[in-house]
Every structure is written in C-alpha cells, then in structure tokens.
Amino acid sequence: MFFVYSVYKRFRQLNEDKVQRDKNVKLSREEILKLPELQVNPFNDRITTVFSSSGDGGMTFEDFLDMMSVFSDNAPKNVKVEYAFRIYDFDEDDVISSDDLKQVVNRLTGEQQLNEEEMQQLIDNILEEADLDDDDSLSFAEFEHVISKAPDFIK
Amino acid sequence: MDELDGDLRTAKAVRDMQLHMKEKRNIKKNASDIRRQKTLKRQTKQLGWFKRTKYSIGMSWMHLKQKMAEFAYSLELWKSHLKKIEGHFGTGVTSYFLFLKWIFLLNIPVCILTLGFVVIPQVLYRYYMKVPSGYAMPANSSVSFTGEELLTGGNWFEETEMYYGFYTNQTIQINNLGEYDMKFAYLFTCGGYYILTLIILALSISRSYKMNYIEGSGTQTFYMVSRVFCGWDYNITDTAAASLRHKSFFNEMKEFLSGKKKPEDDVKKLEEKCKWFFIRLLTNLLILGTIGGLAYMIYAVSGRIETNTRILADLALPLLVSAVILIVPPIFSLIARIESYEQPKNELYMNMLRTMLLKASILGILVYFWFTQTAKRENECWETLVGQEIYKLVIVDFIFTLGATFCLEFLRRIFATHCCKLKNPSPEFDIGRNTLDLIYSQALCWLGTYYSPLLSVIMILKLFIIFYVKRISVLQNCRPSLRPWRAARTHTIFMGFLFFFFLMATVAVAVGIIIIDSSHSCGPYRHDSLGDDQHYYAYRVVLDLIDSWRGEVVYEIISVITSPGSIALVLVALCVGTYYMRIVMIGHKEMVTLLRQQLAMEGRDKAYLLRMLQEASKKRKVKPSNINRTLAPQTSSLLNPGERSPGMHQ
Numbered sequence: 001m002f003f004v005y006s007v008y009k010r011f012r013q014l015n016e017d018k019v020q021r022d023k024n025v026k027l028s029r030e031e032i033l034k035l036p037e038l039q040v041n042p043f044n045d046r047i048t049t050v051f052s053s054s055g056d057g058g059m060t061f062e063d064f065l066d067m068m069s070v071f072s073d074n075a076p077k078n079v080k081v082e083y084a085f086r087i088y089d090f091d092e093d094d095v096i097s098s099d100d101l102k103q104v105v106n107r108l109t110g111e112q113q114l115n116e117e118e119m120q121q122l123i124d125n126i127l128e129e130a131d132l133d134d135d136d137s138l139s140f141a142e143f144e145h146v147i148s149k150a151p152d153f154i155k
Numbered sequence: 156m157d158e159l160d161g162d163l164r165t166a167k168a169v170r171d172m173q174l175h176m177k178e179k180r181n182i183k184k185n186a187s188d189i190r191r192q193k194t195l196k197r198q199t200k201q202l203g204w205f206k207r208t209k210y211s212i213g214m215s216w217m218h219l220k221q222k223m224a225e226f227a228y229s230l231e232l233w234k235s236h237l238k239k240i241e242g243h244f245g246t247g248v249t250s251y252f253l254f255l256k257w258i259f260l261l262n263i264p265v266c267i268l269t270l271g272f273v274v275i276p277q278v279l280y281r282y283y284m285k286v287p288s289g290y291a292m293p294a295n296s297s298v299s300f301t302g303e304e305l306l307t308g309g310n311w312f313e314e315t316e317m318y319y320g321f322y323t324n325q326t327i328q329i330n331n332l333g334e335y336d337m338k339f340a341y342l343f344t345c346g347g348y349y350i351l352t353l354i355i356l357a358l359s360i361s362r363s364y365k366m367n368y369i370e371g372s373g374t375q376t377f378y379m380v381s382r383v384f385c386g387w388d389y390n391i392t393d394t395a396a397a398s399l400r401h402k403s404f405f406n407e408m409k410e411f412l413s414g415k416k417k418p419e420d421d422v423k424k425l426e427e428k429c430k431w432f433f434i435r436l437l438t439n440l441l442i443l444g445t446i447g448g449l450a451y452m453i454y455a456v457s458g459r460i461e462t463n464t465r466i467l468a469d470l471a472l473p474l475l476v477s478a479v480i481l482i483v484p485p486i487f488s489l490i491a492r493i494e495s496y497e498q499p500k501n502e503l504y505m506n507m508l509r510t511m512l513l514k515a516s517i518l519g520i521l522v523y524f525w526f527t528q529t530a531k532r533e534n535e536c537w538e539t540l541v542g543q544e545i546y547k548l549v550i551v552d553f554i555f556t557l558g559a560t561f562c563l564e565f566l567r568r569i570f571a572t573h574c575c576k577l578k579n580p581s582p583e584f585d586i587g588r589n590t591l592d593l594i595y596s597q598a599l600c601w602l603g604t605y606y607s608p609l610l611s612v613i614m615i616l617k618l619f620i621i622f623y624v625k626r627i628s629v630l631q632n633c634r635p636s637l638r639p640w641r642a643a644r645t646h647t648i649f650m651g652f653l654f655f656f657f658l659m660a661t662v663a664v665a666v667g668i669i670i671i672d673s674s675h676s677c678g679p680y681r682h683d684s685l686g687d688d689q690h691y692y693a694y695r696v697v698l699d700l701i702d703s704w705r706g707e708v709v710y711e712i713i714s715v716i717t718s719p720g721s722i723a724l725v726l727v728a729l730c731v732g733t734y735y736m737r738i739v740m741i742g743h744k745e746m747v748t749l750l751r752q753q754l755a756m757e758g759r760d761k762a763y764l765l766r767m768l769q770e771a772s773k774k775r776k777v778k779p780s781n782i783n784r785t786l787a788p789q790t791s792s793l794l795n796p797g798e799r800s801p802g803m804h805q
Contacts, residue, residue, distance in 0.1 A: 114408060133759075
C-alpha cells in the first residue's frame with residue numbers, strides 16, 4: 001500500500017488540478033514526460049507507448065502504476081526482460097531487427113553519431129553474439145537468453 | 156485454509172505475468188471467485204467456529220506479513236540517499252555506497268556477538284564483584300580521562316573494556332545464576348565471529364562470482380549485447396549526467412570498434428614487443444622494490460619511537476602508515492600510465508592490485524613486528540599494546556579519510572572555481588581508491604577485534620560518519636566520471652580483495668592465539684611463569700579442556716577426528732569431489748557447444764523451408780502468414796518451450 005501511495009503522489013505531481021478533479025483521468029504523453037527519470041531517458045517515447053493501455057502514449061493512473069512497478073527493484077526479472085524487449089522493438093514486429101538496433105545505438109550515442117561503416121560493424125558484432133539461428137534479427141527467446149546473462153541488467 | 160493458499164499462489168503467478176494492471180486484477184478476481192464457489196459447494200453445512208477462526212487468523216497474518224514487508228522496505232537503511240546519488244551519478248558511484256552499507260551491516264552481528272558474550276559479562280563482573288580491573292598488578296586509579304586518549308587510545312582506555320588486558324580470567328558467578336568462564340567465552344566468541352564473517356563473506360562472494368563470471372561468460376561473452384542493451388542507466392534523473400552518459404557511451408563504442416579493427420594489422424615487431432616487455436619488467440621491479448623499501452622503513456621506524464611518550468611520538472607510526480597509503484598509490488597510477496596498457500580496464504586492475512599489495516605488506520610487516528618484538532616484553536601486557544596500535548591506526552585512518560575528502564574534493568572545488576579556471580572545475584569521484592580504503596579499514600578492524608573487542612563498535616561509528624561525509628561531498632563537489640564503471644564486475648574483484656584481507660587477518664590472529672605466548676600478568680590467559688622451555692598460549696585453554704575429558708567418549712571422538720588419518724581422508728574426499736565437479740563442468744560445456752550448433756542448424760532449416768514454402772506458395776497463391784504460424788513454434792520450442800515465437804504475431 002505504501003508503494004502505491006507514493007506512486008500516486010508522484011502521479012498527482014505531474015498535473016495537480018486534473019488528478020484532483022478526476023482520479024481516473026488520462027494524462028497525455030507530454031505530461032507523463034515531466035517525470036525527471038523519463039525526461040532525460042532516450043527511450044522515453046517508447047516507454048510511454050509500451051505502458052500506455054490506449055497505445056497513444058497517454059497514461060491513466062493504472063498504467064502509471066504498471067510502469068513504476070516494472071521499474072522498481074523488486075519486479076521479477078522476466079517481467080523486466082519482456083518490457084525491455086518491447087521498448088527496444090521500435091517497429092513492433094516482435095523481433096529486434098537490425099533497424100531497431102540502429103535506432104537503439106543512435107539514441108544511446110545522443111548528439112554524436114557513429115558513421116555508417118562503424119554502425120554496420122557494431123550491428124554485425126551484436127548479431128554475431130546474440131543471433132543464435134542466423135536470421136539477422138533477435139527474437140524474444142534470443143533476447144532473453146543473452147540479456148538474462150548480462151550482469152549489468154538492472155533497469 | 157485452501158482458499159488462502161490458493162489466493163497466495165494466484166498473487167504470485169499474476170505478479171510474473173506481463174499484463175496490464177486491469178487484466179491482472181480481473182484474473183485475480185475470477186480465480187478467487189471460482190475458488191470461493193467451489194469451497195462453498197463442497198461444504199454444505201455451516202462452517203465451524205474453529206475453521207472460521209483459523210481462516211480469519213490466517214487472513215490477518217497474511218495482511219500483517221505484507222504490511223511488515225512494506226514497512227521494512229520503507230525503513231531500509233539510507234534508501235533515499237542512495238536513490239539520490241544514483242540519480243546524479245549512475246550506478247558506478249552508488250556501488251561504492253552500497254559496498255559501504257554492506258560492510259556496515261556486516262559489522263553489526265560481529266559487534267552484537269562481542270558485546271553480548273564478552274563485554275557485557277565483564278561489565279557485570281566488574282559491577283558485582285567490585286574488582287576494579289582485570290590486571291594482576293595494582294590498578295593505576297589516578298588515571299583520568301583527559302581527551303587525548305581518543306587519539307592515542309592509551310592511559311584511561313587501558314583501564315576499560317576496550318582492550319584485551321582488562322578482561323578477567325575468573326569464572327563469573329552472579330547470584331548463583333550460573334557460571335560463566337571468561338577464558339572460554341573470550342576465545343570461543345573470537346572464533347565464533349571469525350567463522351560467522353567467513354560464512355557471510357564466502358556466501359556473498361560465491362553469489363557475486365556466480366552471477367558475474369560463471370553465468371555471465373559461458374562459452375562466449377556477450378560483451379556487445381550487454382553494452383548496448385544495458386547502455387542506459389535508467390536511474391539517472393539529472394540532465395547533465397544524461398548528456399555525459401551519451402558521451403561516455405559514444406566514446407566506449409568508438410574505443411571498442413577501433414580495438415576490434417586492430418587485430419588485422421596486429422603483427423607487431425619483435426623489437427616493439429621486447430621493448431614493452433622490458434619496460435613493464437622494469438616498472439614492476441621498481442614497484443616491488445618501492446613496496447619492499449617502504450615496508451622495511453616502517454619496520455625500522457616502528458622499533459625506534461617506543462621510548463618517547465608524547466602524543467606526536469605515539470602517533471608517528473600510524474601517521475606514517477596512513478601517509479604512505481595516501482601518497483604512494485597515485486604514484487603507482489602515474490607509473491601505470493607510462494606502461495600504456497591497451498585496455499584501460501587492465502590499467503585499473505593493475506593499479507588496484509599494486510595498491511592492495513602495498514597495504515597488505517605494510518600490515519604484514521606490522522604484525523610481524525608485533526609478534527616478534529612487542530610480544531617479547533616481559534612486564535607489559537603486549538596484547539593491550541597491540542590493541543592500542545591498531546586503535547591508533549584505525550583512528551588516524553579515519554582522520555585521513557575525512558581530511559582527504561575535505562582537501563581533495565571540497566578545497567579543490569573551491570580553489571578551482573574561485574581562483575583559477577581549470578578545465579574541469581570539480582574532481583571525479585574515485586570509486587576504486589575509495590573502495591580500497593574501505594577494505595583496508597575493515598582489515599584493520601578484523602585484525603584488531605581479538606585484541607580490542609570494542610573495535611567493531613568504533614568501526615560502525617566510523618562507517619556511519621563516513622557515509623554521510625562522502626554523501627555530502629559527492630553531491631556537492633564531484634562530477635560524474637566520463638569513464639564507464641562496470642559496477643557488477645568490479646564488485647566481485649572488491650569482494651575478492653576483502654576476502655584476501657580477511658584471510659590474512661584471520662591467519663595473523665590465529666598465529667597470535669596458537670603460537671605466541673600470552674602475557675603473564677593480564678587478560679583472560681594470564682598465568683604464572685612456567686620457565687623457559689614451556690609455553691603458555693591462549694589456545695592452551697582448549698587443549699586443557701580436551702585433556703580434562705580424557706577417558707570419556709568425547710575425547711575419543713576428538714582424537715579420532717584430529718588424527719592425521721582422518722584429515723588425510725577428508726582431503727582426499729575434497730580432491731575427488733573437486734575433480735568430479737570439473738568433469739561435470741567440462742561435460743556441460745561440450746553440451747552447450749553441441750546445442751548451439753544444433754540451434755544454428757535449425758535456423759538454417761527454417762530459412763530453407765520458408766524459402767521453399769514461399770516458392771510453393773507463389774505457385775499456389777497461398778498466403779504465407781498461415782505457413783508461418785504453423786512453422787514457427789517448432790523452431791522456437793528448442794530455445795525455450797512455452798515462450799512466444801517470432802512468427803506467431805506476424
């Protein structure tokens with residue numbers, strides 16, 4: 001209960017008036033992005049889309065609670081992996097293709113960008129490590145296989 | 156009660172599902188409704204009083220447990236501070252603070268153990284028996300607390316429970332409540348906390364090793380994948396930290412890619428190789444020489460300053476040790492820069508290794524001095540003297556830590572922002588150096604707990620203050636580092652260092668108990684002079700105890716266990732076990748490569764079949780999506796049965 005209440009407080013901070021008036025209000029993506037953790041996150045648009053039940057990036061309190069519980073320390077690892085997969089799957093075709101990988105890397109590097117050749121080499125490296133069945137994209141099973149072995153995987 | 160168990164099971168299963176909150180709630184409600192109806196159907200007659208009470212008690216117990224768990228979560232030590240640091244600096248700096256917290260918590264059981272079994276009985280003894288002190292010689296009651304003892308740990312402290320020498324060798328008996336033999340209590344408590352610490356350390360080190368090395372490596376390391384998919388620190392809230400993170404990721408990728416290219420033109424000349432080999436040989440010799448020289452210097456100096464009694468003379472040795480530890484490691488890292496390692500990672504590890512070697516040899520030489528010189532003194536209580544020395548080392552180390560934080564972090568920032576415009580106004584927080592300092596101070600504590608039981612209390616206070624000082628200093632003065640810090644992996648290395656120091660301290664204390672004679676006139680193991688050829692050491696108490704059981708079954712059991720034959724048997728059994736494990740491991744590794752090959756084959760099969768089917772479908776005009784659906788589950792079931800497959804949702 002304590003956790004839910006503290007999440008609610010943070011939700012209310014995003015837009016005091018609206019939430020005060022109607023507890024089930026849906027806040028728009030712009031309002032959700034006021035959260036400091038999300039503001040600086042390069043994948044913030046993906047995160048809001050994945051957790052939004054209506055799919056447009058807007059969130060009700062329940063969606064917000066969903067998001068916070070997945071990002072909390074106590075969430076089960078497989079849930080985290082599942083959501084991470086959905087966040088990195090930009091075109092939502094249920095595999096992380098090389099285009100998705102390119103987007104991920106570009107967002108991580110920020111303003112500076114790797115040139116074409118370097119990018120290709122990087123993606124080849126990643127696929128070489130993780131793509132077990134050589135189909136040039138990562139399925140969920142492959143993603144889970146590698147990510148659960150990475151010790152740094154803490155969201 | 157069935158219903159209750161069922162509800163708990165549902166809650167657990169639902170938690171692991173990847174669904175929205177609304178759907179989860181629906182599932183939970185449905186499940187519990189169905190269960191309730193079933194229960195009602197089964198029990199036609201009214202529930203008995205007993206059942207009802209049992210159920211409601213179970214219910215409230217469950218709620219209470221959940222409440223307690225939440226309460227404990229909200230109480231967790233320093234949580235908000237840690238979150239704040241994480242938000243500004245990412246997981247690297249936080250790992251230092253988590254390590255500090257871990258050591259802090261590690262000290263608490265040790266502290267409780269010594270307080271409960273050694274200190275409190277002695278206090279009671281003093282209170283009830285009205286005996287002023289544990290020393291056999293008349294106590295110097297004129298000594299009073301002046302304040303300078305806090306630094307030197309001498310005079311007044313010698314007459315308190317602080318040191319070994321004050322403890323009695325009597326059997327404590329209070330109002331016929333039972334007997335309490337201080338001799339055994341002191342020794343067994345000491346053994347108890349070393350074993351306890353050993354267990355805790357071994358458990359956490361093996362967990363960390365398993366997580367980061369065994370599961371993390373396998374036949375192939377997923378370096379790139381983990382760098383890219385775990386590239387973002389999701390806890391960062393600060394804009395500056397975020398832009399820094401982008402930069403550091405970019406640099407790392409660049410570095411890695413340029414490193415990848417190298418092997419093509421890696422045919423270094425023999426000449427070049429020789430040059431680097433000699434340079435590294437030279438620097439290593441230089442560093443070993445420096446360490447040896449410093450250790451000798453400390454050994455020579457520690458014999459000298461005994462005659463003086465003024466404060467500064469008392470503190471000269473600890474000051475020297477702390478100064479060496481503060482000044483020499485930066486010089487080592489300068490030398491490492493000359494060596495120019497290919498990977499910054501190796502440079503870092505090399506530096507840490509050398510620093511640890513320095514600290515270990517200094518401590519080693521001090522222990523050697525204490526056991527060979529201090530322990531030979533006839534009319535003084537050498538255990539108390541050793542305890543005092545360690546106390547001084549701990550205190551001076553504490554002052555140096557605070558001082559270094561103040562000068563290197565606070566003053567530097569002030570100086571840089573107000574006087575001259577440096578390129579980087581605020582210093583980086585050096586995770587490696589700070590963590591190694593923590594390990595060193597913990598090693599001192601382990602070394603000294605036998606000679607000064609209250610040292611763990613001081614250690615707890617020290618860590619508590621350091622946490623707050625460092626927290627404030629980090630947030631005020633430091634800026635996040637550009638170099639990425641792989642927190643999970645270095646943690647294992649730090650644990651390894653800690654474990655190494657623990658073993659060293661344990662060996663030293665064990666030698667002190669088993670081989671070195673205890674003092675004649677003080678402490679729990681005082682004794683009359685036995686003549687030159689006979690020795691009386693603390694461990695003798697146990698031997699005497701075992702001897703007193705002669706003729707009983709226990710004695711036989713102990714003598715069988717300690718006989719060379721049975722020890723050899725245990726050793727052989729251990730070797731066989733290790734060998735068996737190794738064979739199993741090799742087998743698993745082979746299995747993994749086989750499965751991997753099989754997986755690649757399956758993938759190729761899939762691609763081939765798909766192509767065939769597409770060709771066929773072109774002819775027959777069948778939609779390919781149907782074929783996909785029928786094909787996909789077979790291939791993916793090999794990876795992980797029950798997981799969703801890529802083709803399913805197309």
